[in-house]
Amino acid sequence: MVKSSIDPILSGERMALARLLTEVENDSPAARRTLDELFPHTGKAHLIGVTGAPGTGKSSLVNQIALHYRRADAANPNRVAIVAVDPTSPFTGGAVLGDRVRMRDLSGDPGVFIRSMASRGSLGGLAQATAGMVQVFDAAGFEIILIETVGAGQTEVDIARLAHTTLVVESPGLGDDIQAIKAGILEIADILVINKADLPGVDNAESALRGMLSLARPVENLIHHGQVMSVPETESQEDSQWEPPLLRTIATDGTGVEELLAAIDQHALHLRRTGGWKQRERARLEAELQTLLTETLVEEFRARIPIKHYTALVEKLVQRKLSPNEAVKLLLKGKA
């Protein structure tokens, strides 16, 4: 028998990491046990969510952020993990040649680990798998974990906003339809980035964004954005106030990325100073707890229902002899 050990993970061995990440994605019992063992070693990484509409160049920007974090401190370079939960991201395989070429900057760098989640799982599956992967990278000592999601789906936005620092990426010249997505996700932004800032219309885009921002982000939103049951009220609103900066970048050549890193680091500092860091940790861990609780409750319940009863009940639904709500009540009473 091989003794299951978390040492290879803690020391960041790539093969062990890759294997564990696959197990986490499949939510195997072994993965859950390993995550339990790894958990005490987590809580050190800076989680950065990056979200925005398709076409804004999020992935290229994530790539650049990773590169810049690698270079920021030559003596003691950060290790950077990327978790891509975006069907439009080149990291998840839906790539076009141009993006693949740009990604070469990162491949081959042993201080960078990219993991994508291309598959659509169950409702809670995506959030749960992402949380698990982030824990693995955190325990493995990656100082920076970038979580890239597409800012158009409910689940995906929820994943990005549970990071310590959430970047919302915009760009000029998108269609009007996409403009509407923007308004919806502005309120979760800690930092707003207008990427592709070399495109015409960037000034208009910026003033439109500033207008939307003042509407979308009343003061109370600044304090906290998780759906939590137990936010402590010890911090004053004044201390927690953070005015989301609006920055311009050109991810294809790296323009503005250094300033973006400075803003990200400043946000982290702000969170630590105001107690916001712990508050977000709490919100994120609570969301993870609830996702896992839901998944577990459903699994345990399913295991208890005889398949014959279940099938008979679905048939009654189809025949409109029972409503879904009535069927649930019968299931909970153990009758079908």
Added chain:
Amino acid sequence: MVKSSIDPILSGERMALARLLTEVENDSPAARRTLDELFPHTGKAHLIGVTGAPGTGKSSLVNQIALHYRRADAANPNRVAIVAVDPTSPFTGGAVLGDRVRMRDLSGDPGVFIRSMASRGSLGGLAQATAGMVQVFDAAGFEIILIETVGAGQTEVDIARLAHTTLVVESPGLGDDIQAIKAGILEIADILVINKADLPGVDNAESALRGMLSLARPVENLIHHGQVMSVPETESQEDSQWEPPLLRTIATDGTGVEELLAAIDQHALHLRRTGGWKQRERARLEAELQTLLTETLVEEFRARIPIKHYTALVEKLVQRKLSPNEAVKLLLKGKA
């Protein structure tokens, strides 16, 4: 006391409908009771899911489909409901002027009811609310129910594909990033629409789509696309085979929409002939059952946990004294 009656709903009174839809969105106990009473009156409508990337003109197309269904049979016009679950849809309020103007075609028509879901609720909330609204419209005698979602989020795609007929809308001239979304949702298409067919590049877009289509849709995918536990195997694969047609439309002037309606009706006929209709009903109702079951299990469980225990447990998570998985186990054992 006013006797709660479903008669105003069954006869399609707009004020009663609007009030009930709000209750359904809020998932009130009264709404659940009313849905129970309405459920035996459902099962007559043709549910049409419309999904696609932002910028493809889905909403304008939905608008045109509704208009054409209204006009299709002058003697006995269909009543049409639209449920918009798309943050980019003008129906949900994220509109630009051009779209609003086009929507005037529908407003004021008493045979059309538009309901939007702008809010981001809990994980299962969006799917559950959509299902409830569809039941209300079905019971109220709307023959056609259009469900519009953005084809970029996991939840949203799942909602669209649980209709009887799923339209995936594409358009030429979108960015490469958006191209990648397309590949991911092609496999759920019963009918493929290239909208904005007057734009340059439509021929290239069509041949690219045909290429992707042959890859994305192997024969076994045609039979069924729900995640169900109890698919009956009575229908032969041969009978169920449906080759998704690829149609071109220009929603702004209605070009191709008549042909699209013919294809939709043909798909409905095909489903009825092959038993696929009942199969999809079953898949959809089973998904609704599972969403509701999950929600109910979690609610009941939460009501049983003392808030003090829960808060103490979250604190242990933050301090890394417990992993989320271990916390769930303790919660299930009733300890904290």
